Amino acid sequence: MTEIEYKSEKYNFAWWRVLLFFFMAPLISIFIYKLTEVLWVYTHRPIVKQTVWVINLLTNIGDFDWGFDSSYVIDGYYFIVPLRGPIGFTTMCTGVQAIAIFSGIILMIPHSYNDHVNRNIWWRKLLSLVVSSAIFYIVNIARMVLQLTLYSKGWNWDDIHVSISAASSFIAALIILLMHRWIPEFIISIIWTLGELKATLGLGKKAIPVSS
Numbered sequence: 001m002t003e004i005e006y007k008s009e010k011y012n013f014a015w016w017r018v019l020l021f022f023f024m025a026p027l028i029s030i031f032i033y034k035l036t037e038v039l040w041v042y043t044h045r046p047i048v049k050q051t052v053w054v055i056n057l058l059t060n061i062g063d064f065d066w067g068f069d070s071s072y073v074i075d076g077y078y079f080i081v082p083l084r085g086p087i088g089f090t091t092m093c094t095g096v097q098a099i100a101i102f103s104g105i106i107l108m109i110p111h112s113y114n115d116h117v118n119r120n121i122w123w124r125k126l127l128s129l130v131v132s133s134a135i136f137y138i139v140n141i142a143r144m145v146l147q148l149t150l151y152s153k154g155w156n157w158d159d160i161h162v163s164i165s166a167a168s169s170f171i172a173a174l175i176i177l178l179m180h181r182w183i184p185e186f187i188i189s190i191i192w193t194l195g196e197l198k199a200t201l202g203l204g205k206k207a208i209p210v211s212s
Helices: 015-038 040-058 096-108 122-151 156-166 172-183 186-199
Strands: 004-005 010-013 063-070 077-080
Touching: 004 186, 010 186, 015 096, 015 186, 040 063, 040 077, 040 122, 040 156, 040 186, 096 122, 096 172, 122 172, 172 186
Parallel strands: none
Antiparallel strands: 004 010, 063 077
16 A cells, blocks of 8 residues: 655545545535525625725725626526626625535545544644635635726726636645645655556566576
């Protein structure tokens, strides 16, 4: 069995835990995402209100506000941008998809068989979950504030929406680094899986016969 040493600690895993991770992590992520769609009244409104509050606090755009009209967009909420057309707000604008994905990953990261390295792992997972969710939440509001501010100043919405949204997605790399700091089992379990597959499939280095 493959054993990996990291910071003087030895990690080894079991296939059933790795398979459970690959099976359950997506299911948990989908469940969290769908739950926010069911409870959208409670998850969307605070984000819309906070975004408007930050814009009015940091800029002098004018009467920047939000509204609700179930016949206007899917989720009903929209931003009222002075001198420009309204911008609809949907579930994808909340950033919950990123939070859901990382929540599923963090909760289902395989535990090592080494009890010593498993100490406080659920506290470490909880810390990663809270910090990553907070970062995604704050970055998402900052993204919307920047997009809506530029839109109010005359920028084309499609241009700023696509480019800024793509740029903000790099925050996922920061989250992975933080996860590795608190839960190294994530990357180590992937390395372990690759090592086990390599050994099982016989892809290791083979000795080359040398003629005497």
